[in-house]
Amino acid sequence: MTAKRQPLDGSTWITGVGREYRGRGIGTAIKVEALSRAKARGLRALVTTNDEPNKAMREINATLGYQPLPARVQLEKPLLH
C-alpha cells in the first residue's frame, strides 16, 4: 500500500459467515458493527484488503462506503532448480 497509514487507522481482516447463513445480511451487519465500534473509539478510518475476485466482500465494502487506495501488486520470482 503506497498510501501513508495514519495513527488513528484501524484495520479488519477476514470477515466470515457460515455457508448456510450467507445472503441474510450477516456479513454486512458484522462490518457495520466493526465500523461503529471503531468510530466510538475515535478512530479515523478502518482499512481492509480484498481479493479482487471476491465479489461478495467487495460489494459489501463498496456499499458501506470504503474507498479504494492505490493498488498493491504482489510479485513472485520462481527459483528454478
Ligand SMILES: CC(C)(COP(=O)(O)OP(=O)(O)OC[C@H]1O[C@@H](n2cnc3c(N)ncnc32)[C@H](O)[C@@H]1OP(=O)(O)O)[C@@H](O)C(=O)NCCC(=O)NCCS
Ligand atoms: C463475504 C461474506 C462474509 C458475506 O457474508 P454474507 O452474510 O453472505 O453477506 P450479506 O448477506 O451481508 O451480503 C450483502 C451484500 O453483499 C453482496 N453479496 C453477497 N454475496 C454475494 C455473492 N455471492 N456474489 C455477489 N455479491 C454478493 C450483495 O450485494 C449483498 O447485498 P444483497 O443481499 O442486498 O444483494 C461471506 O460470503 C463469507 O463468509 N465468505 C467467505 C469468507 C470470505 O471470503 N471473507 C471475505 C474475505 S476477508
